[in-house]
Amino acid sequence: MSRPHLVVVGASIAGVTAAESARVAGFDGRITLVSAEDHPPYTRPALSKALLRGHQSAETVRLPPIDTQVEVLPGRATALDAELRRVGLSNGEWVEYTELVIATGGRARTLRDFPRTGQSSCAERTLRSLDDALALRAAMGSATSVLIVGGGFVGTEVASACIEAGLRTEVLTLHPRLVPQLGDELSGLVTRRAIAAGVRLTRVDGQLEVPPGQGHVQVVRSSAGEKEADIVLTAVGDDPSLEWLASTTLQVDSGIVVDEHCVAAPHIFAVGDVARVKTSHGVAARTPFWTAALEQAHVAGEAVVRGRAAARYQPRPYFWTESFGLTINIAGPIPASGRFEAVEGDLTAGAGVFRWERSHGSTVAAVNHRLPIRKLRGLTSSLTTP
């Protein structure tokens, strides 16, 4: 029997963590990490925050070096042959595996992805990779205005960086407020701060078009009319990278459906932004967040070695966002709902710890208040115990 070979496709935090977790769990075969990136692994959440604001560089967003016992293979996966247990690469080669972890992440949606509502050209930018972020930062240096399509986490963080860089900044959004995922209270706070900082917020109905730019000027047509700016950035979410799995029998439905051990099919695992975890409650939506990627990768790495005896994945939502002088860390399900209260501090002052209380499992947010994940998670349950 040939020596075990774990192949991990995707070298972001999910892929790197899965490879290292398998080693920690005792996997003693070969490990190959297939990386489609031109850069060493880096932290993606920092791109729309410190990197775009010029506080971090391409060098300082790098993750610590990968274990020397992991081979990094540059390339993009183009096909999966589950029968023969091999992955096809963009250079035409096949890599055989005994176990496979799919961690190919997602890609930014563009208006091209909404064929009924939009038409676009290459004029629009997106922000997903380090190269996207470096290019956007460079463009911001010589621009005077930016139009951002989408007011979610990425759109709002980019708007904040653009305001800080002195650009005339307008956000086109479907919602009356920025980051509606944060719940009415916090999303209202971020929106007020954004407007006070000079952001122009324009509500549109979703019918958007980005025609080819003329010279340096980019144009967006929407229900709010035709608008021009030096930069157009589309931030309307991400889609999982699944094209290369088109001819497989994996259960693919807006993500790769996996069980609580992150198993998609025999000898095939999926983790991070591509994965949807199926539990007794049904198939959850994808959770494209840092700690979800980490925790799924831990589960898969261990399950590669221990199979069903490994720990199961238990979602524990946690994420953070920074914009307009507000750093917000949240533990618990979002969008937050329930009875809202201040545990500490004052929402209008923009600092404190806040909780949405429900009968089981609250959501807690720390706003401009450093609170480590352990304490934040502790607060999600402390009131529910008698």
Added chain:
Amino acid sequence: MKLSLQTGRCEGYGLCEEAAPHVFRLPESDSEDVEILFTDVPPEFEREASAGARVCPVAAILISR
């Protein structure tokens, strides 16, 4: 293995402490940066230390050998 913190980079997420409790400790005061418990990481804690460094979302922890 030696660990160091990039000055001014720690934002107190505490993910390193969760992943590597023998190596990183957050002070009681939440405003202070994480404390690295070893100048030289003993071999038995090296894997834990690199796991703790890797989960930092701002890549604040540097590893040198």
